[in-house]
Structures are given as C-alpha cells and as structure tokens.
Amino acid sequence: MLIAQISDTHILAKSSDLPEAAPRAEDLRRCIDDINGLDPLPDLVIHSGDTVQTGAASDYRHLTELLTPLRPPVFLTPGNRDHHGNFKAALKETCGELPFLHFVVDDFPVRLVALDTIDPGQRKGVFCAERLVWLDETLSAAPNRPTILFMHHPPFDVGPRYIDGYRNLADRDALADLIMRHPQVRRLVCGHCHRSSQRAWAGTEASTMASVARDVREGVDVARLAETPMYQLHAVSENGCVTTQTRLVIG
Ligand SMILES: [Fe+2]
Incomplete structure (x- = not known):
C-alpha cells in the first residue's frame, strides 16, 4: 500500500495579490501532477493540515479547485490555520464530522485514523479527554489491524x-x-512544524514533513531547493511496516 502525504499547503484565495499566493498554488499543483504520474499510483493521499492560510471560504474554493485533478482519493485533517466550519463545508466527505474532525478510513489493507488537534483560535495543539476517549474506543475496535494515525500538531518536540x-x-x-497501549499503531504522521523529521515515540514511530508551501519550509537547503516542491511517500507492507521517502518534484 502506498500513501502520499502533503501538508501545510497554506493556500490563499485565487484573487490574493500577496507575493506568496501564486508560488504556493504552483507548489501544490506540481506535487499533484507528480503524484498523478507515479507508477504505481498511490492508493490514497493524506493532507495533515494547514490546508489554507486564512480559513476564508475563498481560500477553500481555490484549494478544492487545485485538488480536483488528484487521481487517488484524498483525506484531510485540519491545522491551526484552517477554519473548522469552512473546512468541513468545502471538503465534505473527505474529512470527519464536527465538532471534532476525526475519522477512520477502513477500506484499505492498513487502517487510517485522522485526528483533529485543533481548538479554534489556538495556535497550539489540543487533545482533550473527549478526544482521548474517541481514539481509545476507535483503536480498541480493531486491535489486530495495522494502523497509521495522522494529525496536524506533533505531540513531541521537533527542534x-x-x-x-x-x-x-x-x-x-x-x-x-x-498509544503505548495500542501496539497496532505503526506510525504517527504529522505536519505543522514545516520540517521533516523521524523519531521513536510512544512505542511506535513518528514523522513530520516539510511544508509544501516553499516560503515557510524549514530544514531545507534553500540555495538548491528553494523552488523545488516536496512531499512524502509512505510505503506500507502488509504487516504495517512503513518506509518513507521524501519526493522532490524536480522540473
Ligand atoms: Fe503550517
């Protein structure tokens, strides 16, 4: 099973005249073109949040237009830049239900669980008692299925x-x-910090990825890669072993 991950696209309205607006749209467009040309085609694409910059409905109109050509199904979880109501209205069945936009994707060999770490108006992550109960029940329902979690805020430091x-x-x-009590969790994938990293965490592995938006990326050689979009590919074996590649979109 092959999963493409995009994150932190920070798309602005099509009418925006901010200098970063057009390059961000171009970065996402090029990543989508690259994903569509992969052989084998990824089974699905996940977006780990900060899909847009301001949360306005006009941002989401531009985002959905950009996502339309994507060939694999896409699933999204919000970031602190997203607006829960506008996110849900624009993205409909590709995300969870309010008030928390959690959801489960159960129709692939590996189970995917999207988690919502957003408290509207807060930049920092939140994972309250109610969300813990939902996740515990969700993971307890399928203890033998390899599972990948994705969420916006990493629950660990990324220097x-x-x-x-x-x-x-x-x-x-x-x-x-x-998570320590649910060993079927094989990977936690996150966004938010705009930087790629990988580490052991809570008895599993966790990773973050560089933002697709080039102007807010961190930990990237700007002299060589300032105009090179990048995203991640997670190849998942039947027993849930995850091998990650950062894909550079050159040319
Ligand atoms: Fe972000």
Missing part, C-alpha cells in the same frame, strides 16, 4: 523551533500513554 507545541503538555503525555 530547534517547535517546542512544547501543546497548550496543555498533559494532553500529549496522555496521548502517548494511550
């Missing part, structure tokens, strides 16, 4: 700038305790 990224640090500790 040098993403430190203590949760409003209540007890949230992320409780989430780690929960």
